[in-house]
Amino acid sequence: MLLAVLIANSEGNILVERFNGVPAEERLHWRSFLVKLGADNLRGVKNEELLVANHKSVYIVYTVLGDVSIFVVGKDEYDELALSEAIFVITSALKDVCGKPPTERLFLDKYGKICLCLDEIVWKGLLENTDKDRIKRLIRLKPPTEF
């Protein structure tokens, strides 16, 4: 299960958070944990360079892209490698929508499209689409090109 996708700005304010199968009372805890993890480790990290951590059987892969930091959390079959696949899809979709690694402003300008992308990528904790070109078409309700 892909437990969470969280996107924050450089000050640690949440821009997007999508939890799956995480009880409401634990979400706040996760949010602050991830933001702290980012604050401790993401300084000076290059765009899209992946960082990874685990706690017992839960894995976390995170990175920065422009002004935003992106965290994905998973367990079971969503281990560090599957998560790195997921975060790769997310970063490429973001770059695609924004045209470049986004500034916070640009990210917010494209907020609606970004939500649609995330909706295509992760559906209730399962990875659904992994190809950025296909996602780009799907959010405009266009069928995939290979079809």
Place this chain on the structure above:
Amino acid sequence: MAQPLVKKDDDRDEEADYSPFLGIEKGAVLQEARVFNDPQLDARRCSQVITKLLYLLNQGETFTKFEATEVFFAVTKLFQSRDIGLRRMVYLMIKELSPCADEVIIVTSSLMKDMNSRTDMYRANAIRVLCRITDGTLLTQIERYLKQAIVDKNPVVASAALVSGIHLLQTTPEIVKRWSNEVQEAVQSRAALVQFHALALLHQIRQNDRLAVSKLVTSLTKGSVRSPLAQCLLIRYTSQVIRESGVNTQTGDRPFYDYLEGCLRHKAEMVIFEAARAITELSNVTTRELTPAITVLQLFLSSSKPVLRFAAVRTLNKVAMTHPMAVTNCNIDMESLISDQNRSIATLAITTLLKTGNESSVDRLMKQITSFMSDIADEFKIVVVEAIRSLCLKFPLKYRSLMNFLSSILREEGGFEFKKAIVDSIVILIRDIPDAKESGLLHLCEFIEDCEFTYLSTQILHFLGNEGPKTSDPSKYIRYIYNRVILENATVRASAVSTLAKFGAMIDSLKPRIFVLLRRCLFDTDDEVRDRATLYLNTLGDGSVSETDKDVKEFLFGSLDVPLTNMETSLKNYIQDPTEEPFDINSVPKEVKSQPLAEKKAPGKKPTGLGAPPSAPTSTDDAYERLLSSIPEFASFGKLFKSSAPVELTESETEYAVNVVKHIFDRHVVFQYNCTNTIPEQLLENVTVIVDASEAEEFSEVGTKPLRSLPYDTPAQTFVAFEKPEGVPAVGKFSNMLRFTVKEVDPSTGEAEDDGVEDEYQLEDFEVAAADYILKVGVSNFKNAWESMGADSERIDEYGLGPRESLTEAVNAVINLLGMQPCEGTEVVPSNSRSHTCLLSGVYIGNMKVLVRLSFGIDGTKEVAMKLAVRSEDENVSDAIHEIVASG
């Protein structure tokens, strides 16, 4: 003053003071949502408002029931618009609002229409939305469409239906299971993602049917699975089949191993890694099987991608626990990871190296770690401290450098958990390595001179009181203890007073001087400190009432024979009802209450504490002893000799999880069955285990202690006791049946029904073996211990162990058979060696020390021969060890 006019660089400067959502406010956005009701819809404006609503929801804003309904109804109006972008937003918005059942009806017709639309993308999205908001009743109506969608030629439609199926399987499995044929067809799809989703769903549908899973794996491992993600799933399912089928005993081959090995050459890293990990996790994996997997993992160690490095080092870390020698080839690559920027990787590398390192590399490793420790977070430091503790127990002769390392990090900055891990480690090392005692105690003394944690200071003072008086020069510790009385807070001062009293009680020569110090404590500002000082002065014989020496020691060193939680509850109750009667400690119940599961299955409970150490350095044996002595039926059995590790009697993920701990006494054995009820809708009562001991002739049942109630997820114990001939290591096999009364529980109220039904549940058998009568007790210097034991009791014989997979396997087999403690790291056999000597030490029932020297040799045909030399305090024990080996 006016700002100088600067040319604005596209959006750079604007964004600092302007965000599109600046000052966004829920009420205003809800007002704006009225545009959804306009007869002439402005698609662009509507999309913007939906975006704002999404932003609010993503910020954790909640809508009241009224607001949500209002927005939901307004959004449904947008189905009238033909704007594609807006329609896509509408789908997302409905999912995010997740309307309640009575509202869903409003959109179902629109969604059903979209589901039959000729536009594929409407179909796909409508399926996703419907499955998100629907319940079982609606599902039967749309089932036909979903089945068609699964085999739709548009991969997006097929995937939407399949992923919906995976979710619906949780709520309405009976319906989704009917789609098997369609899903089976989708597994053959040419579209990679469809195949991935179909495989996941098919496996979930069939997961309880072993034969079907096995067939699925057999057919797919032959064919071509296109997507790497699906390939990873297949590898997982394959290893599950391997686990359940075992090795082919005739050829020695493992089914599907070739498939796994083939995947190591796949082009996708994800697949290679999955296969490598599957191989390392095979049960009883041989070196031959392991080698190719280790080789690819070693390559990953130097990958430029941090995730791959992390995955590889994490897997190797696990392998190192069971096959340290297999990992030694990667040591050089691993050493370079110590300086990895990602601290998780560096820590895993260090702890792996600590597991695979040999005695000669310890010092070099410690140097590297010292420089590394200063720049990692506390939770990583704790992991390293624990690894060092195990290393020290493995190589006791190296205690000096390891203990010095621990004491040096103890002086550095750090939080409570970190300091506690170090203190716990030093305490354990002092207990297990006698030579380390004096230096260890001094390190602890120095630590409490400048310790900011009251808990740790009192814990150390307590330990010092027990161990300090037994050292060669106890007086040197007094200074540190009395400093606490002068410098610390009341809790620590009181602890220090107790510790001083312990020194006084144990060492007569120190007594007069201790009296002087205790008398000074009579003027302390704190009541508890003064009370303790008065009490100890009197008990130790300075006052009018003096106790006998035995009573004093019993009083000072004896443990409280009631569980602390019970004591606390009783005291609270006592205070609540004011009474003239004094509190009677005998009124405190001695039964240990069952504890709820310490670790909840839900993730993220406490993500910061990466594997905190046990709360206090009391061993599990102490806890068992206390538990058993608190049960009146077993209190007369005398001293507990040994408690085994828990043996699982059920498979994981069954309705009831049961394991057994075997407690060995001189004339009795007690089986402690730890039971967990994993069904929320059930309450079990009167739980007992019916034990059939017909294959254990020397044992006769003498008593059972049933468990009154076993609620969901709250482990508790039931016991069965047997008598056996005194001092004899009787062996036998026991069959077990769990018997109980089961009552239905209403999940909403948590209340159980009054009437229950009797039921039984078959458990696995287990054995009491010779190894259960030998305690694992290490010696720090085997040579000295061996020579001091004398040659009189020595018994030597030679044995043929027959053909074996490897020398390691033979060595482990004998270690497990005897259940003794390997000394000086000799349980590790260097790779490719043809002979090996293994040293074991232990205590045999009757408190007889026994040492064993095993010499193994392996020839070209893998025949293993063994020479067994035993020395013991009693030659009969030496003979007994030979008997165990001869009959094993």
